[in-house]
Amino acid sequence: MSVDCIFCKIVQGDIPSKKIYEDDELIAFHDIHPITKVHFLIVPKLHVNSLAECEIQHQALLGKILLLAPKLAQEQGLQGFRTMINTGREGGQEVFHLHVHVFGGGATLPKI
Ligand code: AMP
Numbered sequence: 001m002s003v004d005c006i007f008c009k010i011v012q013g014d015i016p017s018k019k020i021y022e023d024d025e026l027i028a029f030h031d032i033h034p035i036t037k038v039h040f041l042i043v044p045k046l047h048v049n050s051l052a053e054c055e056i057q058h059q060a061l062l063g064k065i066l067l068l069a070p071k072l073a074q075e076q077g078l079q080g081f082r083t084m085i086n087t088g089r090e091g092g093q094e095v096f097h098l099h100v101h102v103f104g105g106g107a108t109l110p111k112i
């Protein structure tokens with residue numbers, strides 16, 4: 001838990017979210033500003049600033065996040081999806097609590 005972290009506040013239930021999944025270690029909810037028809041975030045309950053700050057003790061947690069992505073994508077009706085982890089300001093990260101974006105649905109995703 002980090003004070004003034006918006007995702008910690010969502011984890012604590014202090015800020016509402018459109019939650020689609022929760023277990024003892026992870027939470028997933030729809031992005032407040034979706035950029036595709038389906039756009040949700042998978043977030044560990046543990047506060048870690050970014051992927052760059054993950055260490056060996058986070059290995060299982062990172063694996064759990066990735067394995068959850070296809071399960072939730074399927075539940076959201078997606079046939080395929082894209083994942084993204086913005087890391088650091090130069091990597092476009094705005095919320096400094098590790099999270100994985102999952103995008104899909106509707107319009108074709110731009111090729112990168
Ligand atoms: P990033 O640039 O990877 O740090 O992305 C942070 C994402 O969090 C953005 O896509 C925001 O739209 C999203 N976001 C910020 N605040 C909230 C919130 N309260 N509920 C859901 N998504 C949020």
Ligand code: ZN
Binds near residue numbers: 002047
């Ligand atoms: Zn946090």
